[in-house]
């Protein structure tokens with residue numbers, strides 16, 4: 001579990017709406033490089049299809065793919081689980097499917113955060129119907145919480161406490177995706 005947090009004013013990713021920075025830009029860069037090395041080693045001699053879950057997984061996927069030294073194909077899928085707030089809605093809307101058949105491919109699904117697990121479970125069920133040669137999940141964040149259906153996450157960027165976070169792709173009402181760190185919003189922002 002990630003313990004270190006810094007006062008927002010000490011961070012390079014300072015934003016007036018953040019109460020604290022949970023993961024700094026430097027910590028993210030180091031961890032993404034480590035994951036890239038690990039994935040490169042694990043898939044040696046194989047071709048990899050990265051499937052990025054939009055929109056939150058986009059910055060992570062863009063950084064991670066450039067740390068992987070293998071032939072990589074990129075696909076994107078869209079899912080919308082939150083209706084502009086901080087609590088999950090039970091229903092998941094698939095907004096975009098893959099463009100190609102994944103039969104016989106080595107698929108690595110890229111997610112921003114493993115929260116309730118609803119998104120990953122739905123995407124897993126959808127994509128494994130293609131009969132890929134292998135199917136694994138890489139999630140940038142994993143929250144410490146109980147879930148109705150646990151998904152096997154092969155690669156995890158950071159284990160964090162069960163708090164709502166923004167930045168590095170993660171949004172609150174579509175804002176803050178462009179922050180280069182992961183932070184916790186000031187409580188008054190939720191009340192606006």
Ligand code: IMP
Nearest residue numbers: 056081115116117118119164165170171
């Ligand atoms: P799930 O609950 O695991 O299905 O996560 C669904 C989606 O909710 C994630 O892909 C994120 O886009 C979003 N989400 C979950 N937790 C957070 C958070 O702390 N901040 C911003 N978005 C989140």
Ligand code: MG
Nearest residue numbers: 054055056112
């Ligand atoms: Mg998302």
